[in-house]
Amino acid sequence: MVTGALLLAACASASDCEQGRCATPEGQADIARAQAAGPYDFPALTGRVVDAADLLDAVQEARLTADSAALERETGHQFVIVTVPSLGAHAIEDYGIALGNQWGIGRAKEDDGVLLIVAPNERKVRIEVGCGLEETLTDEEAADIMAQHILPAFREGDFPAGIAAGAASIETEIGPET
Secondary structure (H helix, E strand, O other), X not given: OOOEOOOEOOOOOHHHHHOOOOOXXXXXXXXXXXXXXXXXXXXXXXXXXXXXXXXXXXXXXXXXXXXXXXXXXXXXXXXXXXXXXXXXOOOHHHHHHHHXXXXXXXXXXXXXXXXXXXXXXXXEEEEEEEHHHOOOOOHHHHHHHHHHHHHHHXXXXXXXXXXXXXXXXXXXXXXXOO
C-alpha cells in the first residue's frame, strides 16, 4: 500500500509555503483555488493503479502495478496511476492537488510522489509531481511526456497504450540513473 504525504507543487497548505516549501505566488494561488473548489468525489486508494474509469484490463493493471512497485523499491519514490470517470466539474489541476493530498502519495519528508491522472470523459490528463521531484520531473518534461507519449495514443482511442507509455516515461525520468 502507498503511504506518506504528497506535497504537490502547490503544497498541502499555506503553512507549507511559509516554511519555504513551494513558496511561490503561483503555489499559494493554487492552494487557495483548491481549497475553494468544494467537495470532491475521489475513488478509494486501492493500490498503485486505481482504474475507476475502467480503462485497463487485469493484465495491463498488473504490469503497471509491478513497474510502480519496482520503482519504489529502487528509489523510494511513489507513483500512482488513477483514472476517474469524472472530475466533478473541478479543474484537473485542483483535482490532482486535492487527490494527492487526500491519498498521501509520496514520502512526507521527501515530497516525492507522482500521480498520473486520466479523466477520459472530460478528455483531460495530468501529471502531478511532488515538490521533492520537481527538479527531476519538471513541468516541461511532464508536458512533453503527455504530448509525445500519452496523447497520441489517446487520440487513437487507445487509453491503455497511452497510460503505459506515459507511465514508462515518468518512471524513466524519476527512476535510478543508469
